[in-house]
Amino acid sequence: MRSAGSTYLRAAGTRLLAGIPVFVLVTFAATALSDLMPGSAAQTILGENATLEQIAALNAEYGYDRPAVIRYLDWLGGLARGDLGYTLFSRQPVAELLVNRAAVTFEIALLAMLVSLLLAIPLAMVSAARAGGLVDSTLSAVTSFLLSIPTFVSVVVLSYVFSIVLRWLPATGWVSPFVDPLGNLMFVALPVLSLSVHQSAYFFRVARSQFAATLQEDFVLVARAKGLSTSYIMLRHALRPSLPQVLTVLGLSMTFLLGGSFIVESYFAVPGIGWTVLNAVKNHDLPVVQAILSLTVVIFVVVFILVDLGYALIDPRVQAT
Amino acid sequence: MTVPSDIHPLLAVENLSCAVPGPAGAMRILTDVSFTLPHATALGIVGESGAGKSMLVKTIMDIAPSRAAVTGAVRLDGTALQSLDTRTRRTTLGRRVGMVFQNPMTSLNPFVRVGRQVEEASRKHLGLDRRAAREKAIALLRAVGIPDAAECYHGFPHQFSGGMKQRIMIATALACDPELLIADEATTALDATVQKDILDLLQTLQQRRRMSMILVTHNLGVVAGRTDEVIVMYGGRLVEHAPTERLFASPRHRYTAALLSAMPRIDQPAHTRLATIPGQPPSLAHPEPGCPFAPRCPAAIDACRAAMPPMTVSADGRHRFACHVPLDAGISGDASVRQPEAANV
Ligand SMILES: Nc1ncnc2c1ncn2[C@@H]1O[C@H](COP(=O)(O)OP(=O)(O)OP(=O)(O)O)[C@@H](O)[C@H]1O
Numbered sequence: 001m002r003s004a005g006s007t008y009l010r011a012a013g014t015r016l017l018a019g020i021p022v023f024v025l026v027t028f029a030a031t032a033l034s035d036l037m038p039g040s041a042a043q044t045i046l047g048e049n050a051t052l053e054q055i056a057a058l059n060a061e062y063g064y065d066r067p068a069v070i071r072y073l074d075w076l077g078g079l080a081r082g083d084l085g086y087t088l089f090s091r092q093p094v095a096e097l098l099v100n101r102a103a104v105t106f107e108i109a110l111l112a113m114l115v116s117l118l119l120a121i122p123l124a125m126v127s128a129a130r131a132g133g134l135v136d137s138t139l140s141a142v143t144s145f146l147l148s149i150p151t152f153v154s155v156v157v158l159s160y161v162f163s164i165v166l167r168w169l170p171a172t173g174w175v176s177p178f179v180d181p182l183g184n185l186m187f188v189a190l191p192v193l194s195l196s197v198h199q200s201a202y203f204f205r206v207a208r209s210q211f212a213a214t215l216q217e218d219f220v221l222v223a224r225a226k227g228l229s230t231s232y233i234m235l236r237h238a239l240r241p242s243l244p245q246v247l248t249v250l251g252l253s254m255t256f257l258l259g260g261s262f263i264v265e266s267y268f269a270v271p272g273i274g275w276t277v278l279n280a281v282k283n284h285d286l287p288v289v290q291a292i293l294s295l296t297v298v299i300f301v302v303v304f305i306l307v308d309l310g311y312a313l314i315d316p317r318v319q320a321t
Numbered sequence: 322m323t324v325p326s327d328i329h330p331l332l333a334v335e336n337l338s339c340a341v342p343g344p345a346g347a348m349r350i351l352t353d354v355s356f357t358l359p360h361a362t363a364l365g366i367v368g369e370s371g372a373g374k375s376m377l378v379k380t381i382m383d384i385a386p387s388r389a390a391v392t393g394a395v396r397l398d399g400t401a402l403q404s405l406d407t408r409t410r411r412t413t414l415g416r417r418v419g420m421v422f423q424n425p426m427t428s429l430n431p432f433v434r435v436g437r438q439v440e441e442a443s444r445k446h447l448g449l450d451r452r453a454a455r456e457k458a459i460a461l462l463r464a465v466g467i468p469d470a471a472e473c474y475h476g477f478p479h480q481f482s483g484g485m486k487q488r489i490m491i492a493t494a495l496a497c498d499p500e501l502l503i504a505d506e507a508t509t510a511l512d513a514t515v516q517k518d519i520l521d522l523l524q525t526l527q528q529r530r531r532m533s534m535i536l537v538t539h540n541l542g543v544v545a546g547r548t549d550e551v552i553v554m555y556g557g558r559l560v561e562h563a564p565t566e567r568l569f570a571s572p573r574h575r576y577t578a579a580l581l582s583a584m585p586r587i588d589q590p591a592h593t594r595l596a597t598i599p600g601q602p603p604s605l606a607h608p609e610p611g612c613p614f615a616p617r618c619p620a621a622i623d624a625c626r627a628a629m630p631p632m633t634v635s636a637d638g639r640h641r642f643a644c645h646v647p648l649d650a651g652i653s654g655d656a657s658v659r660q661p662e663a664a665n666v
Pocket residue numbers: 341348350368369370371372373374375376377386506539605
C-alpha cells in the first residue's frame with residue numbers, strides 16, 4: 001500500500017469532476033422545467049384573485065420574467081458565493097435552511113442504514129452457514145413478507161403499535177440532538193424503524209445470497225479441508241469477499257432512503273429535506289426546490305465515489321484509479 | 322505428533338460408497354472402494370474424468386457435499402474417523418492430512434494475505450503464536466521454492482502466477498506437518514512447463530518429509546516414477562490396485578490396459594494424436610448390471626454383461642483387479658489390448 005491515501009484522494013477528485021456535467025444538467029432542468037409547471041409562485045403568493053398586472057409585477061421583482069438560461073446563470077453565480085437565494089415566503093436564506101433540513105434527513109437515513117446492516121449481516125451469515133436449515137427458511141419467509149410491505153403501511157403500523165398502543169415513542173415531532181439528545185433519539189426512532197423494515201429485509205436478501213455464493217468458492221472448501229471452524233470461515237474467509245455486493249446495494253439504497261424520507265418525514269412531521277421539498281413544490285418555492293435538487297445530485301455523486309473507494313478498500317485486486 | 326504405528330496403515334478406506342441425489346434418481350458416485358495406504362508411501366489414483374477420483378479424496382477429507390450419502394469407513398492410523406464427533410474429525414484431518422486442489426487460481430482466497438492462508442491451520446491446530454506461525458510459514462514458503470518468501474508472506478494471491486500460487490497452496494497444505502498429503506490434479510490447471518516442476522516438488526517433499534502422498538490424476542504419466550502404488554478407478558469403482566512398476570509392466574484389468582495404450586509415449590513423435598478410449602463413461606444414475614466397462618471393452622464376454630467381476634488378489638497379495646477376462650500376468654497388456662485403431666478413425 002504505497003501512499004494509498006493520495007491515490008484515493010486523486011481517485012475521488014477525478015470522480016467529483018465527472019459528476020459536474022450531471023449536476024449542471026439536473027439543476028438547469030429544474031430551472032427550465034419550472035416554466036412548464038402549472039400555476040406559478042406569484043399566483044400562489046398573491047392568491048386566486050390576483051390580476052395579471054400584479055402577477056407580472058411580482059415576477060419582475062423576483063426576476064422570473066427572465067429567460068431560463070439567464071436565471072440559471074444567476075443561480076450558479078449565487079451558488080459560487082454560497083448564496084442560494086431566499087425562500088419565497090419566509091424570506092429565509094435557503095442555504096441555511098438546507099443545512100438544517102439535510103442534517104435531519106441524514107441522521108435518519110444513516111441510522112436506518114446502520115440498524116439495517118447490523119440486523120441483516122449477522123443474520124445473513126447465520127442463514128447462509130446453514131443454508132436450507134430452520135433459521136434460513138424462517139428468515140427467508142419473514143423477509144419476503146417484510147419486503148412486500150410498502151413504507152406507508154409500515155409507517156402506520158409501527159406508529160400505531162409503538163406510540164398509540166404501547167405509548168413508548170412520540171407519534172410525531174422532532175427536537176434537535178443539540179438541544180435534547182435523548183429526546184432526539186425518541187423522535188427519530190419511529191422514522192428510522194419504518195425505513196429499516198424494508199431496508200434490513202433487502203440487505204438480508206442480498207447479503208444472504210452473496211454469502212451463499214461465496215461459500216461455494218473453492219477457497220472455502222480449502223478452508224474446510226484445513227479443519228477450520230465454520231464461524232472462523234464465515235468471518236475470515238466469507239465476509240470480506242461478500243461485501244462488495246453489499247456495498248453496491250448500499251449505494252443504490254440511498255435512492256430508497258431519500259425516496260422513503262418523503263413518506264416518513266411527512267407522516268411523522270419531521271423537518272427533513274423530504275418534508276421540505278414536498279412543501280416547496282406545492283408552493284412553487286423554486287429556490288428551495290432548486291437547492292434540494294442540487295444537494296441530491298451532490299449526495300449521489302458522493303455516495304458513488306464512496307462506494308467506488310469502498311471496493312478498493314475491500315478488494316485487494318481493485319486499484320483506486 | 323502421533324507416533325506412527327506399525328500395526329495400522331496410515332490410511333485405510335473400507336467399503337466406501339457415496340451417492341448424491343440427482344434428477345434421475347440417486348447417482349452412485351463411489352461404490353465399495355477399499356484400499357490401504359502404508360506410512361511414507363506414495364499412491365497414485367488414476368481414471369478418466371468423472372471416475373470419482375475427486376469425490377473419493379473429498380469423502381476421505383470429510384468435505385464431500387452435505388447432500389452426499391456416505392457409507393463405509395475411513396481409518397487414520399487405525400482410528401475410524403466416523404466414530405469421532407464432527408469437530409474432532411475435522412481437526413484431526415486438518416492437522417494430519419494436507420490437501421492441494423486442482424485450481425490454484427480459485428483455491429486461494431483473493432481477499433486474504435498469503436501469510437494468513439499459509440499459517441492459519443498451524444495456529445489453530447498446533448497452537449503456534451503469531452510469531453512462531455509466521456516463521457514457520459516463511460520457512461515453508463521458502464521450502465516450496467518461493468524466492469522472496471518474506472515478501473510473499475505479506476502479499477495477496479493475485480500478485481503471483483499460477484505456478485507460484487500452487488507452490489503457496491502446497492506450503493499451506495504442509496502447515497501442520499501432515500502425515501498425508503493429497504494432491505488432486507494439482508498440476509492440471511498449470512502451464513505444461515510448470516507442471517513438471519510442481520510434480521517434482523511434491524515428490525521431493527514426500528520423500529524428504531517421509532509423508533504419505535496421494536497423487537490424483539487422469540494422466541498415467543504423472544504417477545510413473547513418482548508413486549509406489551497405483552489405484553485405477555472406473556465409474557466410481559476401484560478396478561485395479563498394484564505396485565506402480567507392476568501396473569505398467571503387466572496390467573491385469575482391461576481398462577487399465579486401454580488407459581496405458583492411450584498414454585502419450587516418449588518414442589512417439591511430438592504432436593501425435595492421442596489414442597483415446599472410444600465410448601462413453603458409464604451412467605452413474607442407471608448402472609447396467611455387470612462390469613461397467615463392458616460396453617467399451619474389446620474383450621468383453623457374456624459373463625461381463627451379466628455379473629460384476631469380483632476383486633481378484635494375486636498370490637503375493639500386492640495386486641488386485643476386478644475383471645472376468647484379465648490379461649495374463651507378466652505379459653505387457655499394451656500389445657494385447659491395442660485395438661485396431663484404424664477401425665475407429
Ligand atoms: N457436488 C456434486 N454433486 C453431484 N454430483 C457430483 C458432485 N461432484 C461430482 N459429482 C459427480 O460425481 C462424479 C465423479 O466426479 P469427480 O469430480 O469425483 O470425478 P473425477 O474423477 O475427479 O473427474 P475429473 O478428472 O474431471 O476431476 C461425476 O459424475 C460428477 O458429475
